[in-house]
Amino acid sequence: MSDQTATPGIQPLLQPVRLGGLELPNRVVMAPMTRSRSDNEELTPTTLHATYYTQRAGAGLIISEGTWVSPDAIGFVNVPGIYTDAQTARWAEVTAAVHGADGQIISQLGHVGAISHPDHLGGRLPAGPSAINPHETSFTPDGPKGTLTPRALTAAEIATTISAYRQAAANALRAGFDGLEIHAQGSHLVAQFLNPRLNYRTDAYGGSSEKRAQFLLDVVDAVSSVWDSNRIGIKLSPYWNGGPSFTADAEALADYDQLLKRLNDSNLAYLHLVGPASDPAAEDTFTAFTRYRAHYRGAVIANLGFTQATGNELLERQLADAVAFGAPFIANPDLVDRFTHGHPLAAGNRDTYYAGGTQGYTDYPAMTGP
Secondary structure, three states, rough: OOEEEOHHHHHHHHHEEEEEEEEEEEOOOOOOOOOOOOOOOOOOOOOOHHHHHOOOOOOEEEEEEEEEEOHHHHHOOOOEEEOOOOHHHHHHHHHHHHHHHOOEEEEEOOHHHHHHHHHHHOOOEEEEOOOOOOOOOOEEEEEEEEEOEEEOOHHHHHHHHHHHHHHHHHHHHHHHOEEEEEEEOOOOHHHHHHHOOOOOOOOOOOOOOHOOOOHHHHHHHHOOOOOHHHHHHEEEEOOOOOOOOOOOOOHHHHHHHHHEEEEEEEEHOOEEEEOOOOOOOHHHHHHHHHHHHHHHHOEEEEEEEOHHHHHHHHHHHHOOOEOOOOOOOHOOHHHHHOOOOOOOOOOOOHHHHHOOOOOOOOOOOOOOOO
């Protein structure tokens, strides 16, 4: 667990906390959110990104949108990468702006694997742990399309992919980020390796829950060769239900229980854990985080639909060390101030979430006055 020294009279969300090597002034974390504003050929962040993240620098920690570790990782339109010098240089402008506003920002490294589409890859088939169609939706430049049966990654390609994570981690360090988060949630590549419905491998990366976890552990080792492990987090979603391939049944949850135990030895900054897709005030959410606590001794950032009230309750129960907020940060760049002063939250316009441009991105105003 984190350093959790409470200050009487201050709501838990507004108390400082240490997560590994990260010192947070409050426990309100800005969750990673795809916003599709890199509408340029090089998939670099822009001045809009710098403005957007700096507006939200009051968060105890900002986790960037998922960024591609290589061209093969791409699986959504207008999402930036961190695999070229140009991308790295533009991310450096973002981190400098956030630091200038006294904020902290870490880079989330992502790869979609089998849920990509040839439209993203110059006509090439995407690759995953095995040649099994995940039956998900890929969001291509021409709109949503069903996934195809991917190629199975060769051993050499797995080694190349792990090297891509290492290089992306090095680029994030050059860009001035304060840490890293490995995107291992949902239906993306790491989660595909963890999933027995999609991973039929018989080599070092498949055949048992321990071997299916090896890809993630090798990625952790790779990025830890660049960063101190206490500045690295992992985002996992054990309760993810998406299509026929991802079902949070008893077997899947038991596999994640064992993975959390294994990660105790990794000296990570935190695990960013997603709860069930239900009302976060419901007891099953608190039950899920109680289950996580039973297996993982390190710091936990809790995610999925929390409000100020339920976030504070989760922290009061010591079931997490910080709480990630996604959608509330879209329309409330000053979310921490609103929590501090009891101001109501503005509602975001979902039609502009991925629309590009300033509308619904950098044009939400902060509250004025106390």
